[in-house]
Amino acid sequence: MGGLSNAAYLFIVAVGLSLVFGALRVINMAHGSLYMIAAFVTVVVANRLGLALGFWVGLLAAVIVTGAVGVLIEIVVLRRVYREEHLIQLLGTYAVTLIVAGAVRIIFGSNYRTMSPPQLFSGSLSLAGYRYSVYSLFMIGAAIMIAVGVNLMLYRTALGRNIRAAVSDSELLSASGVNVARLFTTVFAIGAGLAALGGVIVAPSQAVGTSMDSDVLVLAFAISVIGGLGSIIGSAVGAVLVGEIYSFGLVNPYTNQFALAFVFIIMTAVLTIRPWGLFGRAEQ
Amino acid sequence: MFRLTKLFAVATAGALLAVACGGGNNTTTSSxxxxxxxxxxxxLSGQSQLYGHAISQGLKLGIDDINAKGGVNGYKLEPDIQDDTTDVAKAKDNTTQLILQDNVAVLFGPVTSAQCAATSPVAKQNKVITIAATCNSFQLTTEPDLLNPYWVSIVPNTYMEGNAAGNLVAKLGVKKIFIVSPKYLFGTSETNAFVASLKKAAPTASFTFNDPATWYVPFPTNPRWDATLTAIQGFGPDLVYSNIFAADQVNFVKQALLVNPQWFQKYPMTTLSSIDDFNALGASYPLGMHAYMRAPFFALSNSKMDDFVKRYHDKYNEYPSDWAVMDYDAIQVWAQAANKAGTFDSDKVLKQIVGHSFASLRGYSFTIRPGDQQANVGETVGTTADSAGKYPFPILKDYTNLKGDQLIMPVTLMTELQQGKCEKNGDPKTTDFANCPSWKT
Structure with missing residues (x-):
């Protein structure tokens, strides 16, 4: 159960990273920054409005603010580098992370901020002799709902059809009359929204600080690489693998020393044997 | 895809290098x-940003006060503060830059022992005095490979803290203890000191610990503590001993309280703590925790401290943490010694530090003893309690300000450590004071 709640928040963040790469072919280093912005917005709104409404209004505010920042990043930065090589794209989005980190520090300060979970998800329950927080179960449930939602969006909507078409051949899609620039902005905003949901969901259970962006990005990236960049199911499997391996490794005397190393050993093994990830597709 | 991963690594390294290439300018003022x-x-960012932020504020206030009194040897002091992002390699690069490029007169130690162990040799090579007021592994001043004649410690080291915690727990009458600690020099050093002193303080007691192989968590740590919380429940301890700190402690406490609002009543905890940790959690910091702290202002009240707290609060709109207090003391030590020496020459300034006593905000004078250049500074132990609205965080009740002379490592032990007599099979990595001949006797 500990591993699953770990996996849940990592999945929510990784799936956005993966979706953006799948459609836009951009590794968005600023994804962690969007996650951090959302966490700060949630804490500020929640602490101002109190337990009853705070979290939910915070969620709404965080998704709107982060989505808007995402749109801004896509228009100002990414549109200029889509046709550039990946190194330029990486540097462009990395520059955004530095700008956001500085801005967040100026706006919110260096101290950690904390908030309480919504009343609906406070409390705990017993399972096989152990107590687990209801909030952890909510995180797992939210991750499952998001996985289903993203899958439905991709395979049951016109937008999803266009996104999949853009992944296959964006030029052909453009020739068929679809405004690909607007589609890319929409995809990036959805990716930002997913990062925001990750930030919102972790905010009540951990310290919200200015290092959250880099803390989450490394593991989210490992998950995306293991599962396959661009694959939603791959993100889910990767998140469960990373969450469980790390948690199991930590409490087992024989593996404690290597808990974190295991994650990267698996990532290396996947890159060696199947460089496009467990559920990814090899680039032509 | 593999190529992308390599690109990612190259881009990240390049960006970090670019950040590391900042510089500074010398300015002068007419007076x-x-x-x-x-x-x-x-x-200033990363896992330990909470502490680094406080240290930089304490140093800046100290510098303002020194400049207001005419500076040092007629020179105005200017803070040159670099963010190491809680990263060892960056700390080393920053230190090199501070010394070789910015030509600093003195250095103040980074937050974690890992960074201090990496930066000490750089400072030693360049003969720049470092005053450590936060990183505190006793190995920094006793391990033969790390010995640095220009390193001065005015923070209770891990031997002193481990002993404070061990003696505190020995009085609680607990038998079954779950240990959780960060896996790096500080964590292993302080945990070993805790266990050794606990066993020495209660020689007839029989303690059961969780498997020593599970004492440590990777550092910097994953923000989710679910696995450790489940392991604690499975073990069912009388007490949890921890020296996790900053974001880790905040996350651990928050997640434990989500599992059970009465978690810390069910599993009482003895932990290293600080005003920063109290402040981050505010009213939700658990009451009844057995905390050991380095310099909590509310327990060390005196006219100098009270004035400092007021001015610090007026300037930064927050209460000074232990780290701010100790680094304020640190810069006063150096300024006083440099003024007395009449020069900035490290060797001459050092002669005015080692063997000398200094007044501190902590309400007592401490002395930097020769040998390990460690100050006999105290530690405060107590139980967290409601501050009744006085502060936005808890305070300690029934606290004791342990005296530095009670805690400081005996000279014989220090000498044995420095002579490499406390290793197993001659392996420096196994160095531990519990292996020293004088400790065993």
Whole structure:
């Protein structure tokens, strides 16, 4: 159960990273920054409005603010580098992370901020002799709902059809009359929204600080690489693998020393044997 | 895809290098002979940012006070503060830059022992005094490979803290203890000191610990503590001993309280703590925790401290943490010694530090003893309690300010450590004071 709640928040963040790469072919280093912005917005709104409404209004505010920042990043930065090589794209989005980190520090300060979970998800329950927080179960449930939602969006909507078409051949899609620039902005905003949901969901259970962006990005990236960049199911499997391996490794005397190393050993093994990830597709 | 991963690594490294290439300019003011920079490379971001932030504020206030009194040897002091992002390699790079490029007159130690162990050799090579007021592994002043004649420690080291915690727990009458600690020099050093002193303080007691192989968590740590919380429940301890700190402690406490609002009543905890940890959690910091702290202002009240707290609060709109207090003391030590020496020459300033006593905000004078250049500073132990609205965080009740002379490592032990007599099979990595001949007897 500990591993699953770990996996849940990592999945929510990784799936956005993966979706953006799948459609836009951009590794968005600023994804962690969007996650951090959302966490700060949630804490500020929640602490101002109190337990009853705070979290939910915070969620709404965080998704709107982060989505808007995402749109801004896509228009100002990414549109200029889509046709550039990946190194330029990486540097462009990395520059955004530095700008956001500085801005967040100026706006919110260096101290950690904390908030309480919504009343609906406070409390705990017993399972096989152990107590687990209801909030952890909510995180797992939210991750499952998001996985289903993203899958439905991709395979049951016109937008999803266009996104999949853009992944296959964006030029052909453009020739068929679809405004690909607007589609890319929409995809990036959805990716930002997913990062925001990750930030919102972790905010009540951990310290919200200015290092959250880099803390989450490394593991989210490992998950995306293991599962396959661009694959939603791959993100889910990767998140469960990373969450469980790390948690199991930590409490087992024989593996404690290597808990974190295991994650990267698996990532290396996947890159060696199947460089496009467990559920990814090899680039032509 | 593999190529992308490599690109990612190259881009990240390049960006970090670019950040590391900042510089500074010398400025002078008319009322001073010139300006001297004092350097601090610390965690202004990353896992330990909470502490690095407080240290930089304490140093800046100290510098303001020194400048208001005419500076040092007629020179105005200027803070040169670099962010190491809680990263060891960055700390080392920053220190090199501070010394070679910015020409700082003195350095103040980074937050974690890992960074201090990496930066000490750089400072030693360049003969720049470092005053450590936060990183505190006793190995920094006793391990033969790390010995640095220009390193001065005015923070209770891990031997002293481990002993404070061990003696505190020995009085609680607990038998079954779950240990959780960060896996790096500080964590292993302090945990070993805790266990050794606990066993020495209660020689007839029989303690059961969780498997020593599970005492440590990777550092910097994953923000989710679910696995450790489940392991604690499975073990069912009388007490949890921890020296996790900053974001880790905040996350651990928050997640434990989500599992069970009465978690800390069910599993009482003895932990290293600080005003920063109290402040981050505010009213939700658990009451009844057995905390040991380095310099909590509310327990060390005196006219100098009270004045400092007021001015610090007025300036920064927050209460000074232990780290701010100790680094304020640190810069006063150096300024006083440099003024007395009449020079910035490290060897001459050092002669005015080692073997000398200094007044502190902590309400007592401490002395930097020769040998390990460790100050006999105290530690405060107590139980967290409601501050009744006085502060936005808890305070300690029934606290004791342990005296530095009670805690400081015996000279014989220090000498044995420095002579490499406390290793197993001659392996420096196994160095531990519990292996020293004098400790065993």
């Amino acid at each position: 001073f002979k010139g300006t001297k920079k004092v350097g601090y490379s610390g965690a």
